[in-house]
Amino acid sequence: MAEPLDDYIDAVGRALSLPIEDSWRPAVRANLEVSLKMAKLVDEFSLADEAEPASVFTA
Numbered sequence: 462m463a464e465p466l467d468d469y470i471d472a473v474g475r476a477l478s479l480p481i482e483d484s485w486r487p488a489v490r491a492n493l494e495v496s497l498k499m500a501k502l503v504d505e506f507s508l509a510d511e512a513e514p515a516s517v518f519t520a
């Protein structure tokens with residue numbers, strides 16, 4: 462039975478016409494798992510309504 466991430470990998474591969482070799486699947490899946498964990502941390506971090514974006518300085 463396919464896992465949701467495996468289905469996602471298949472769907473994105475088809476949408477982008479990107480062949481994904483079976484040998485790559487574990488690495489692609491691991492990368493997605495880490496990316497989703499990091500995204501969840503950012504999404505769950507609450508900010509006060511008065512929070513302002515940081516200034517951007519360039520040289």
